[in-house]
Amino acid sequence: MSNESMIEVSNLTKRYAGHTAVSNISFTVGRGEIVGLLGTNGAGKSTTMRILSCYMPATSGTVRVAGFDVFTQADEVRRRIGYMPENNPLHPEMRVREYLKFRARLKGLSGKHCRERVDKVIEQCALTDVSRKIIAHLSKGYRQRVGLADALVHEPELIILDEPTIGLDPNQIRSVRQLIKDLAKNHTVLISTHILPEVEMTCSRVLILHEGKILAADTPDNLQKLMSNSSQVIAEIAAPRAELEQLWEQMPEIEYSDISPAEGDFHRCALTPRNGTDVRPQIFAMVQQRGWIMRELTRSRFSLEDIYVRVTRPNGEEEG
Amino acid sequence: MRAYLTLIRRELAGFFVSLTGYIIIAAAVFLMGLSFVMLLTKLQGDPTPLPITQLFYSTDCFWLILILAAPVITMRLFALERHTGTFETLMTTPISDLQVVLAKFSAALIFYMLMWLPLLGCIFILSRYTNNPGIMDTGLLGSTFLGIFLLGGVFMSLGCFASALSRSQIIAAMLSLSFGFTLFVLSFLASQLPVNNGWQTEVLSHFALIDQMNDFARGVVDTRSVVFYVSTTVLFLFLTLRVVESRRWN
Structure with missing residues (x-):
């Protein structure tokens, strides 16, 4: 399969009983890119990510990750992705190192390699000070980093993060963002958010999703250029x-x-x-x-926020 | 296989890091103690030819423990993970649905067997203070614990199924309590009906858990009930697996 694209989504549709969450979207993400999925709540970001991470199937269309089909070759895909769902669910009663070790084992790591990887991600995500603490006692910023460490522990090729900075304070947001940026050196990253500065700062490409459709897909700079006529x-x-x-x-x-x-x-x-x-x-x-x-x-300069508001605004409400 | 063992370990740890595990065991030990006292009072009367395990069983605390403990042990297995969202992180690791279902079921069953261990203590104490050496008959104990194990399998798989159906632990517990209680009532009915009353009795007799367990406690291992218990367990595990897989149906 093609080596240059990490994610290939073509004509993906997901219908739940009664409504369509994602409707006929197609996009590709190349290796080493950081791509931001931007959209309001309910735009279809989480649904897309859940399909990419093999949690649920698409109604129609095909999705390939690293050349493997997410439905028929789910195991291969799962081995290659690190997924952090929305709200970052963790086992609150476990200790940080214990949790990461548990997750690493589930992901097929064992023995010395498992220990090394857990040590590595603890260091990488700056969790050394809290590695013996119980997750329930950690601040939200630390918990978020535990989630990230979990997504990284098996050295996945693709990292999918669903709203990684939601509910954090500005300092924590900054450190999580920095971490995500650092990841991009070795991994392909797909993050979703409805916080625009996040995309502006971290992503090399933005996909704006609205009501299950892709409205715009370009680099943040290009999108801004489009708008600069009216600065x-x-x-x-x-x-x-x-x-x-x-x-x-x-x-x-x-x-x-x-x-x-x-x-x-x-x-x-x-x-x-x-x-x-x-x-x-x-x-x-x-x-x-x-x-x-x-x-x-x-x-x-018009920020992505303005672009976003323009793009997602219902027709006929244009203002200067 | 490694992932399966890792999951079992985590599930078991889950019982013991929270109070749940200790409370369940404490409650079970309390009921066992109660039946032990009842047993001692009984033994003070006339000598009885019945084996000790059957006497234990006849105090009926066994059913109370089984019917009450099963929902509490199993309710969190799937419902809690789905509620907190960790089910999503679990199901996006390279581990199959079957492994998840089996691991959760095995953990529940192991915990359930741990819960019954104090019974051995009761019997041991009794054997110390009587001069009848036959009281610790290993065959008898073996068949009793086999019965406890097999019946536990049925109730744990029922509980797994109930837990997989719901996101709420309370609903899961209620469901598995009502499943378990229905099964108990069926078997109670079976033991109350007169013999040779047509096909109804015939059918019901297979659900006669009370009588079947009595056989195990007597030291009789009846293949029919073994097959029945094992197949019921497999059936409910299969149903659980289908429920877990159902998120992938279109």
Whole structure:
């Protein structure tokens, strides 16, 4: 089978009684990629991942992981993937090392190799300090790392993580993300999330799923370029409001302006330039010329969040 | 095979890290002690030709223990894992559904046999204080424990099936309690019906667990009941396997 693609999904459909969770999606993931599945709750992310991890079958379509069919060659596939389900279920009564050892044995590791791998993932996921603790007593961040360690313990080629940072505090999120990034050096990673910065920061490619369909699939940068035609410039200037309004109206590059008062004498102006031109140098020159004081001048790039909201918004609700 | 043993170990550990295991054993020991006391009172009267194991069995605590312990032992096997979601991590490892079902059943059965061990203690104490050496007849003890084991298999597989059906441990326990109790009532009915009452009696007689277990306690190993117990166990394990597999049906 082809060596370059790790996951090949073609025309995958999954119907539950009454509704269609995933409808006729196709995508491929190459070896060594980090791909983010992005979507609202109920968009079909978990369903797709469950099918990929051989937990349940597809209604129709084929899914191959590392060249093996997930339905007919489930054992081969399972050996090659490390899967961390949503909410990261663990056995709370077990100790960290004991749990990882148990999981490693289930995955077919034994003896010395098993011990070595458990030691390795404990180190890799920074669990050394808590390796003797009972899982129920760990913080959520640590528990999440135990889940990751479990997914890694048998050196899978593909790692599937369903919402790996859900419910963590910002510091924990950062450390889990860093960990995922480090993994990408040796593994193919598929993560799902509805937190956009996560995808922006970690993934090399994004698939946006909505109501069981793939709406967009590209690199985060490319998706942003698509949107950059309508970026905004924010300027905070100390000047009378009327003069500001007049100024923006005189500038032909500015299509639309919105002025709101900020603290002190300052006004916050949100400016939408025509055709995506960068108007910052002109604004700076104008302000300097008039002797006003400016304390902020930024161009806000559309984040994936905006792209996502656009893409998933029901038709006919477009706004500027 | 290694995965199977690993799972058994984990399941057994599951009984002992929580209080469940100890409580079940304590309750069973309490009931055994009760029947031991009842037995001693009985023995103070007239001498009896019945073997000691049969006397034990006739105190009826045996059924109480079996019917109550089976749901409590088995309820968590599948229901808990499905509730917490660990079933998903379990079923995405390269381990077959059959191995999972067998491992859980074996663990329950092993725990169940451990629970019965104190009975040996009771019998040992009795043999110390009587001058009848025949009281510790190994054949008799063997057949009694074989009966306990086989009947345990039936009830544990019933419990596995009930547990696989539900995500809630309570519902699983209720289901297996009602399955077990139905089986008990059937066998009670069988022992109450007059002999030679047509085909109904014939059919019911095969469900006469009470009489069959009495035979085991008497030292009689009847192949018919052995076959019946083993096949019922296999049937319910098969049904459990089908339930576990059913998530893969379209």
